[in-house]
């Protein structure tokens with residue numbers, strides 16, 4: 133391989149960025165370093181190598197899913213170093229199968245190898261024993277894979293039109309249900325999903341670290357006896373619990389809403405728990421804010437409009453705001469993760485990630501105007517604030 137000028141310049145920029153990030157870490161720099169590493173790999177790989185890497189991605193996730201189910205990451209985390217023979221004894225799986233699966237885990241860097249056919253835990257192993265890895269990977273694999281395998285067939289049979297109808301989503305086509313009905317009829321998967329929702333943004337900034345919460349105060353109306361925040365579709369209250377901790381002094385009710393079977397048993401100090409279907413009118417009137425995190429990306433526009441209208445009818449004209457936490461896709465450089473989640477959302481419920489223009493169109497179509505957008509960091513969700521347009 134020859135190191136040509138563009139490649140040399142990329143390597144120099146990368147090494148400078150890595151040193152800067154080391155000396156003075158920032159989410160922006162970290163993001164740029166990862167982008168450059170991807171570009172570097174692409175520049176070094178031959179086109180054939182790139183294609184082969186893509187072809188063989190699906191078996192990798194299937195192998196990880198099996199290794200999680202066998203509890204191998206937990207065993208490695210407990211004992212640090214284990215041989216294939218020991219893993220076979222502890223899991224009941226055949227030794228030769230363990231060797232084949234673990235080859236892939238080592239190559240993916242999800243554990244190390246301390247001797248032939250002997251595996252050592254590393255920090256990625258630990259992440260796969262935590263809810264984000266253990267529950268997230270299993271749940272999303274089981275929820276999505278059957279549909280993804282039929283996505284080309286679905287598109288072909290629909291003349292390659294963009295999925296827009298929840299009742300006709302690819303997941304309906306592939307398995308006869310969309311994501312939330314499927315989760316409701318698979319309690320074990322619902323538990324994994326809830327656990328993943330709780331864990332997936334651990335250690336990242338929360339919406340109230342980037343959004344100026346004081347925008348919700350004042351307006352000459354006391355909120356001591358009213359509702360401060362309703363977390364609509366808040367799952368089991370992980371976000372609201374954190375908000376309560378950070379703003380423990382704040383008066384006003386905090387209300388967690390989700391489907392009755394999802395909030396059953398959810399308990400957070402200082403938070404009122406309410407089973408509510410957001411396809412019905414919002415029963416909590418005049419809250420300071422109605423907060424929706426990772427809700428609208430699950431749904432096509434026609435359902436989002438229904439959820440928004442159900443909310444607008446409960447808002448106090450002088451002070452209620454809608455807060456949406458979701459991706460705002462760039463028109464030029466979409467991070468791979470966001471593009472991939474968009475395809476996932478399209479598949480499991482005809483949902484979508486939206487660009488700024490798409491958000492403006494959606495919110496404008498129900499009479500809302502965007503009054504601000506705050507970014508949580510590169511490649512991460514933004515906070516969108518919207519209020520009814522003044523007539």
Ligand SMILES: C[S@@+](CC[C@H](N)C(=O)[O-])C[C@H]1O[C@@H](n2cnc3c(N)ncnc32)[C@H](O)[C@@H]1O
Pocket residue numbers: 312329330364365366367368389390391394408409410411424425426427430
């Ligand atoms: C992608 S999760 C987001 C959860 C949480 N807001 C977060 O960001 O972690 C979507 C949530 O919407 C809830 N949900 C789905 N359909 C609903 C409905 N019709 N009414 C109320 N909640 C619903 C789900 O149960 C789930 O908790």
